[in-house]
Amino acid sequence: MIDNAPTPANPAPMKHPAKPVLIHCKGHPNIRASHAKTFEVTRDLDLTASGTCIIGVDAQYDEAALLALRGAVQMTLRCGPYEDTATARINPKYQAGAPLIWRRMPTPEPRTFCIGLDKGASQLNRDLIKALQQEGAELEITVAPLETQDSEGDGILYLVGTPIGNMDDFSPRALSVLQSVDMVLCEDTRTTKELLSPFGIEAHLTAFHDHNERARTPEMIDRLRQGARLALVSDAGMPLISDPGFPLVRAVREAGLTVTAVPGPDAVTTALSIAGIPPDDFRFMGFLPRKPTLRRSRFEELRATPYTCVFYEAPHRIEKTLSEIAEILPDRDIALCRNLTKFGEKVLTGPAAEVLARIEAGEAVNGELVLILAGAPPKDDTPDAPADAGALDRMLESLVAAGLPTKALGDALAKATGIPRRDGFAKVQAMKDALE
Structure with a gap:
């Protein structure tokens, strides 16, 4: 089934809000902030001493606003009179339901909010950390886009597997990604809308099928370069498996952009x-x-x-x-x-x-x-036994009598009959000894 809804010839570039997002947290006596490569805030109300990267509990924030952020950002952390800042980039793989973890590693990883962090928890202002350990302490983190940098190349294309029949096979990760992306590319927008509606997902759907995928691929590459998060789905199963998407995936690879799979059922x-x-x-x-x-x-x-x-x-x-x-x-x-x-x-x-x-x-x-x-049955490679063993022996005796080398005759006998080479050599040698 093909969605024939008209598509603008030159769709406007995808724009992302550049508004700061506020995260409210509470302090805790067990905050240590000793991890060198990450820091994290959690929705949990309690914290053990082993949580060395956590700097705030009972985190409250607008997840949709965080999902709208792209590119380089600056975090301003405040607790009472104490303040510190850090910079990082929004992780293209950040999705709904993922924890708020900032990591120093530069590569996109699951379960991560920001990558390329310039300082871990252990490098944060220690007066700020001490203040967070006090009773009633509150932490406020402002995540603001850096105007001097853009999100060039921070986009990501997800290939998302969908159920082939049983809706219970829709994975939580697939649903989270489809809820988080800016646009879902689908064979038929009506089919995909029916697929997502029971889960309360109101995604921006656009038709992407055999009849328009080559024409629309350059547009999608432009969107990815601007930092868009796109998902490609088929009507059922994994995309590209006898379904559209290969020209897009190849173009994404050639452009040096990010493509990843969210595996699911396939027939x-x-x-x-x-x-x-x-x-x-x-x-x-x-x-x-x-x-x-x-x-x-x-x-x-x-x-x-x-x-x-x-x-x-x-x-x-x-x-x-x-x-x-x-x-x-x-x-x-x-x-x-x-x-x-x-x-x-x-x-x-x-x-x-x-x-x-x-x-x-x-x-x-x-x-x-x-x-x-099923494949063809294997051929029987076992050599056929000679129809007349006596005739073979008589021929072999004549060759021995003619003075042919014992080793060569033994090898030929082994190859012709399938017996081990040593047995072939022994038989020829016995004939030679008998003739002498």
Whole structure:
């Protein structure tokens, strides 16, 4: 299904609010602030002495406002008359529900609010820290964008896996990311809206499908360069797996920008895990060709392939497809998986002719189908035994009598019969000794 909503030819660049955000915390007697590489504030009300990076408890803040920040920021920390400042950059991977941790490391990491911090807890004003240990102490942190720096290159593209049928398979991390990003790119905005609505997520959705992805990719690269957080989803499963997105991901990589995955369910590995067909060596081949001649050619190419093949197929073509497999690859087992993780999930297994007979007898094949084809059986590489062992011995005796080297004859005998080389050498040597 394609969302044909019109898209502006030159959409305006994405702008982010540049307003300071205030974080209110309370002090605690166990605040140590001895960690050299991080500091943190927590929503928890209590603190043990082992929390060496924590400088405030009972943190209160507007998470949506923090999610809107981009690029370089300055933190101003105040407790009574004492004050200190620190600088860092907003972590592109910061998402809803993540803790407020500032880290000195420069690379984006999960569970981190800011990266590239210029000082850890142990370098903060010690009078400020002592004040935070007093009863009734309060900490106020102002996080303000630095006007002298921008968010160039701080954007991130998430590839987010969505359920293939069972909504309980939607991971908490996927939901958090989709709630946190500036825009969700989707095959069909109506489908994705229905997918997110039960979770209370009102994301900015935009159509991104096979018919417009190449035209829209430059726009998305510009947005990422300006610091945007984007998520790409398919209607079901992982993006790019027989779904749009590859040109965008390649362009993001070539531009030196950040792309990461939020793994989720996918029909390929789900089907392989329950099919009962060897999954250790497989190739996913996407949708089978629609034209019968091309489809038959594909099956002809697979006559000798030793690996398992996985396809997607449409219900209205499955009977014709199974008929062709039964004709071209009659001895190969298949597994036909339908409605994976949903009501009516079923796996039909056996030779294609047998599965086809069950369908023709009334077995339903509605819904989304994954077709798994077992690989060709391994060839028997064991050399055939000679039809006449006596004839072989007589030929060998004549070669020994002719004076051919013992080692060469032993090697040839071992190769021809499959016996160990030492046994071949011993047999030739015995014949040579007998002739002498």
